[in-house]
Amino acid sequence: MAERYSSFAPGGTAWLLQRITAAFLVVVLAFHFFLLHFVNHAAEIEFAGTQARMENVGYFLTMVLFLVAGTFHGVNGVYNALINQGLDGTQKKVVLAVLVIASLALIAQGIYVATTMAGWT
Amino acid sequence: MSQSYNRGLIEDFGRWKEFSAGMWAWIFHKFTGWMLIGYLFTHIAVLSSSLTGPEAYTNTIGGLESLFIVRVLEVGLLAVAVFHILNGLRLLMVDLGVGLEAQDKSFYASLVLTAIITVASVPTFLDGVTL
Amino acid sequence: MYEHDVIVVGAGGAGLRAAIAAHEAGSDVAIVSKLHPVRSHTGAAEGGINAALQEGDDWELHAYDTMKGSDYLGDAPAVETLAQDAPEDTMRLEHWGMPFSREEDGRVSQRPFGGLSYPRTTYAGAETGHHLLHTMYEQVVKRGIQVYDEWYVMELATSDEDEPNDRSCHGVVAYDVQSGNVEGFKANDGVILATGGPGQAFDHTTNAVSCTGDGHAMAYRAGAPLEDMEFIQFHPTSLPSTGVLISEGVRGEGGILYNSEGERFMFEHGYANNSGELASRDVVARAELTEVNEGRGVDDEYVHLDMRHLGEERILDRLENILHLAEDFEGVDGLVEPMPVKPGQHYAMGGIEVDENGQTCVDGLYAAGECACVSVHGGNRLGGNALPELIVFGKRAGRHAAGEDLGEPQIRTGYGDDVEDETETELPVQPGDAGLDTSSGVAADGGVAADAQGIVERKVEQARTRVDTLMDRDDGVQHAEIRQKLQNAMTDYVNVFRTEEGVKKALRIIRECREEYQNVYVDDPSRTFNTDLQQTIETRNLIDVAETIALGALVRDEFRGAHWRKEHQERKDDEWLKHTLISWNDGQPDIFYRPVILEGQDKTYEPKERSY
Amino acid sequence: MRGAESPVDEKEKQGGDIDQQTTPEDELEGETVHIKVFRYDPEVEGKQEPRFDDFHVPFEKGMTVLDAVMYARDTYDSSLTFRHSCRQAVCGSDAFFVNGKQRLGCKTQIADLEQPIRIEPLPHQEVVKDLVVDMDHFYDQMHTVEPYFQDEDTPNPADLEEQRQSPENREKIKMSSRCIWCGACMSSCNIAAGDNDYLGPAAINKAYKFAMDDREGEEIKEHRLRILEQEHGVWRCQTQFSCTEVCPKDIPLTEHIQELKREAVKKNLKFW
Ligand SMILES: Cc1cc2nc3c(=O)[nH]c(=O)nc-3n(C[C@H](O)[C@H](O)[C@H](O)COP(=O)(O)OP(=O)(O)OC[C@H]3O[C@@H](n4cnc5c(N)ncnc54)[C@H](O)[C@@H]3O)c2cc1C
Ligand code: HEM
Ligand code: SF4
Numbered sequence A: 001m002a003e004r005y006s007s008f009a010p011g012g013t014a015w016l017l018q019r020i021t022a023a024f025l026v027v028v029l030a031f032h033f034f035l036l037h038f039v040n041h042a043a044e045i046e047f048a049g050t051q052a053r054m055e056n057v058g059y060f061l062t063m064v065l066f067l068v069a070g071t072f073h074g075v076n077g078v079y080n081a082l083i084n085q086g087l088d089g090t091q092k093k094v095v096l097a098v099l100v101i102a103s104l105a106l107i108a109q110g111i112y113v114a115t116t117m118a119g120w121t
Numbered sequence B: 001m002s003q004s005y006n007r008g009l010i011e012d013f014g015r016w017k018e019f020s021a022g023m024w025a026w027i028f029h030k031f032t033g034w035m036l037i038g039y040l041f042t043h044i045a046v047l048s049s050s051l052t053g054p055e056a057y058t059n060t061i062g063g064l065e066s067l068f069i070v071r072v073l074e075v076g077l078l079a080v081a082v083f084h085i086l087n088g089l090r091l092l093m094v095d096l097g098v099g100l101e102a103q104d105k106s107f108y109a110s111l112v113l114t115a116i117i118t119v120a121s122v123p124t125f126l127d128g129v130t131l
Numbered sequence C: 001m002y003e004h005d006v007i008v009v010g011a012g013g014a015g016l017r018a019a020i021a022a023h024e025a026g027s028d029v030a031i032v033s034k035l036h037p038v039r040s041h042t043g044a045a046e047g048g049i050n051a052a053l054q055e056g057d058d059w060e061l062h063a064y065d066t067m068k069g070s071d072y073l074g075d076a077p078a079v080e081t082l083a084q085d086a087p088e089d090t091m092r093l094e095h096w097g098m099p100f101s102r103e104e105d106g107r108v109s110q111r112p113f114g115g116l117s118y119p120r121t122t123y124a125g126a127e128t129g130h131h132l133l134h135t136m137y138e139q140v141v142k143r144g145i146q147v148y149d150e151w152y153v154m155e156l157a158t159s160d161e162d163e164p165n166d167r168s169c170h171g172v173v174a175y176d177v178q179s180g181n182v183e184g185f186k187a188n189d190g191v192i193l194a195t196g197g198p199g200q201a202f203d204h205t206t207n208a209v210s211c212t213g214d215g216h217a218m219a220y221r222a223g224a225p226l227e228d229m230e231f232i233q234f235h236p237t238s239l240p241s242t243g244v245l246i247s248e249g250v251r252g253e254g255g256i257l258y259n260s261e262g263e264r265f266m267f268e269h270g271y272a273n274n275s276g277e278l279a280s281r282d283v284v285a286r287a288e289l290t291e292v293n294e295g296r297g298v299d300d301e302y303v304h305l306d307m308r309h310l311g312e313e314r315i316l317d318r319l320e321n322i323l324h325l326a327e328d329f330e331g332v333d334g335l336v337e338p339m340p341v342k343p344g345q346h347y348a349m350g351g352i353e354v355d356e357n358g359q360t361c362v363d364g365l366y367a368a369g370e371c372a373c374v375s376v377h378g379g380n381r382l383g384g385n386a387l388p389e390l391i392v393f394g395k396r397a398g399r400h401a402a403g404e405d406l407g408e409p410q411i412r413t414g415y416g417d418d419v420e421d422e423t424e425t426e427l428p429v430q431p432g433d434a435g436l437d438t439s440s441g442v443a444a445d446g447g448v449a450a451d452a453q454g455i456v457e458r459k460v461e462q463a464r465t466r467v468d469t470l471m472d473r474d475d476g477v478q479h480a481e482i483r484q485k486l487q488n489a490m491t492d493y494v495n496v497f498r499t500e501e502g503v504k505k506a507l508r509i510i511r512e513c514r515e516e517y518q519n520v521y522v523d524d525p526s527r528t529f530n531t532d533l534q535q536t537i538e539t540r541n542l543i544d545v546a547e548t549i550a551l552g553a554l555v556r557d558e559f560r561g562a563h564w565r566k567e568h569q570e571r572k573d574d575e576w577l578k579h580t581l582i583s584w585n586d587g588q589p590d591i592f593y594r595p596v597i598l599e600g601q602d603k604t605y606e607p608k609e610r611s612y
Numbered sequence D: 001m002r003g004a005e006s007p008v009d010e011k012e013k014q015g016g017d018i019d020q021q022t023t024p025e026d027e028l029e030g031e032t033v034h035i036k037v038f039r040y041d042p043e044v045e046g047k048q049e050p051r052f053d054d055f056h057v058p059f060e061k062g063m064t065v066l067d068a069v070m071y072a073r074d075t076y077d078s079s080l081t082f083r084h085s086c087r088q089a090v091c092g093s094d095a096f097f098v099n100g101k102q103r104l105g106c107k108t109q110i111a112d113l114e115q116p117i118r119i120e121p122l123p124h125q126e127v128v129k130d131l132v133v134d135m136d137h138f139y140d141q142m143h144t145v146e147p148y149f150q151d152e153d154t155p156n157p158a159d160l161e162e163q164r165q166s167p168e169n170r171e172k173i174k175m176s177s178r179c180i181w182c183g184a185c186m187s188s189c190n191i192a193a194g195d196n197d198y199l200g201p202a203a204i205n206k207a208y209k210f211a212m213d214d215r216e217g218e219e220i221k222e223h224r225l226r227i228l229e230q231e232h233g234v235w236r237c238q239t240q241f242s243c244t245e246v247c248p249k250d251i252p253l254t255e256h257i258q259e260l261k262r263e264a265v266k267k268n269l270k271f272w
């Protein structure tokens, strides 16, 4: 008989967050795309425009949250996909570590860039 | 990995023909999700040019946007994002237990809508770029 | 060699219940089954479990109905035990989580069934057997009882004293279907056979392909007599093309039988003026065949069962799976058209002779469930009485094998001073062993009985030789041919209507089958999952079982319960209030009789005219 | 039909290389059915390399895939191996991969299929021989969810007192209780194929049956949810729906899994 599962690591939190971030992303991603491709054409983007937008604290915060949510959602999605393919043991731990570091780096870099854009550095 | 007796050609090819709507949706969602996260990393990298200075930023963006290939890729990205969003909404509905009977129809609807939105946005995306 | 206190052969309702009971009594028990437990044919039972649960009902009424249904061939101590224990054992199933159908107040539902004076058939949709089987398997999993699934039991390891009553059973020999390895299983305290029915002896049957009477044949060859084998129940409503059963529940809920002329023949032709469609099964089955024989059958083969008038809601609620069955196996939509039905072999009332504790005359050898004959069903089983038998007598066999004291049994077994020898009937052919087959019942080597270990080992050797012989032979006949011939003979001549000439013909054909079997060979050279080998062994068992059915049908020259004889149209209570017993007698079958016990705890069941 | 000994039988005994075993179509009168059956046996020369054998069997109204393979076995090649027993979709032995879909042989009408009919063992499980696959992993997963009723204070059976259950509650678990352990769902699920530890739709459905049964009580329900929400439990399901599509008992598996996910989330939210 199969061993009973002993470690009760509830995966529900990550699952729920994946859904919540998804719901959030729908809104901001649509906004983002619309703003930067339809309202302002991507080709016409200039630093000045970006800075103008970033200086708005609301916009800044939205973008940061967008980044954090997107990173979590994307990286958690990738991680889940790998577990679905049977990733296990040490390999799993290594992958998790790499993904967490990459995410943190991405978020840090992103926030740094955003503050630069806003001209707050 | 699952153990399965090597059935040679039978197992390797042909299986995809037997996929159902739900399986295709899963594959596409996965594919588009990976594209998006890949893009997110690239995107931040590109935006990092602003750290060097405003001109570098403007030039990088402008330079990239003047390339036809980038525009095409952007259309692709839009398609990917739109599908991921629409199917993501479908999945959210499924998670809430709404409209489970129509799960295959909603998948097909996502595909069709994605195609329409993508085609409709081509003029905007390709505006002002030359080959 | 594997070793356990109690070995249960078979994992249907009876086997699982026996194993749980033995386990609860503190025994180290293991189940050996040729199918994974949830594949057992108990899962096919649809209708329900009879148990006097409700206030207005009473176990005595249940016992009375059963006795009457049996046409006074049931043994009262067994019948009363069944009726007394069924309520509690049914309740226990509920406590184990079995999803019974419910009333508004949350209590389990009961419905009317043929031959019952009170609606006491407890059910779970139209899938009662499925739920019963799964619920008990769940309990087996919970208790961690060892199950050897896909192990085919070939023979019993029984000592070889001359008198079966002196013999003892010490285990079984089985082979692992997946690998083909033949191994011994030593049982310190007892072997319980729960191998189910022998339906595959017939061509048109509601039984599974795995219902091949293995337990019957093994016990028979080991010396335990088979009892009342001539009593075969033919279910009046099976689908014509496959034999798939349409539950009696349909008639219980109000389904009506029509002939091709649209007549409700049960009433209009006077077969059962009171109960109509709900008369006991033998009555309805004969009525249908009479209609067909008199030219009022549909397509000259079947009649119609109509439930449309019950309304979609009620049908979906109570009989939903009947709709699926009719659709999937006959292509008929029960909501818009009547369903074609005809009688099909359904149940064997007879079986391995046992007492109320499930024990045979061979020490340490038990039988329970459909393969056993206690006897509660006598000449005819009432619908919904088999499932309670599984749990009541399965439990008793398990407890007794595990060493619990259940009191002196009142029913006697084996050859003894209370039996009467058969003398009158002339047999058309010599039944029994045809010589060359290497499968014999007991661990004989001419010497003194060895110790338990030795007996099992010797049987393992014999079984290995037998398998090798079958596998090594390169040509001859294949079992499928013999099996088909046997099944056809039984369905043609030992069916609902029996004539002396017909039964004799069947016996001759069975003899031919036996002789052909001497040249049987297994074509598949592989040891891995060799179903060809397994079925070849099963076919041998079917021959033994079919022969006892035909022998019983020949000697019993009366009409009782399910046993109808053209030349003898009346029940002969003066002569035939006795059980037919057939003993293998090391290859020279013996027929003898034991009187029926009609004296119950505090009343005697006086045979009455059976009218519905 | 016995006369129609397939000529290839001979070749097989010689262990010759045969990719195509063919029963002569012209010897059979009337309408025939063409089936291509997957063959493999680790022990028999010529079958160690998987191949497909062709059989032509006479068609009859109402014939099922199981009838066809049984006919082929009994008439042409007795070594053709598959599990089967009840012939009426209750024992769950004969789930095969028929024309690219997991189906019960006995419940699949030949008339509904395109010919030639390809019959293979269930994908994603080890093949033991021909159409027989190793079911152990499936059984293990079923056992993992503690598939038995747990309630400590049931009444004494001798009092003939049942646990009350409303008809509505019984209705709620009705579909889930129909599972016959055929394994079709598990075989169809990509996630189960990739992740051996995934409980799989059948086991989760089994747990659903108990978790939703009011007779068991809240505490045990929580215990069950804890088993289900470990890493390889319900969260692995990616709502592919193929399990629901193939289930011969029409159990809404995806719906049940989703409901359990929500139950688990709800339960966790309570602690926040
Ligand atoms: C279609 C149908 C509907 C029915 N409906 C009802 C009903 O509504 N109510 C009712 O009371 N009764 C009903 N019956 C009768 C009742 O279901 C059966 O009599 C009963 O289920 C038999 O149970 P069992 O445990 O004796 O045998 P089974 O359930 O047949 O189990 C036999 C077991 O023995 C094993 N076995 C057999 N041979 C060997 C061997 N050689 N080695 C190892 N293992 C072996 C098999 O693997 C199996 O596990 C119905 C029967 C049928 C066929
Ligand atoms: C805009 C709205 C979005 C919605 C509604 C959405 C929805 C979802 C949902 C519901 C899932 C979970 C699938 C599952 O576990 O069953 C998912 C997975 C995923 N998402 Fe999104 N998402 C969105 C945006 C994004 C973005 C912006 C990214 C990239 C940064 C992204 C990357 C991913 C990835 C990588 C996965 C995992 C895919 C896989 O299974 O391999 N998503 N998405
Ligand atoms: S859930 Fe359906 S497909 Fe899965 S094992 Fe049970 S019956 Fe078979």
Ligand code: F3S
Pocket (backbone or CB within 6 Å): D188, D189, D190, D191, D192, D200, D201, D236, D237, D238, D239, D240, D241, D242, D243, D244, D253, D254, D257
């Ligand atoms: S196919 Fe698999 S992914 Fe979920 S919906 Fe069914 S379990």
Ligand code: FES
Pocket (backbone or CB within 6 Å): D084, D085, D086, D087, D088, D089, D090, D091, D092, D093, D094, D104, D105, D106, D107
């Ligand atoms: S043979 Fe039992 S399910 Fe098909």
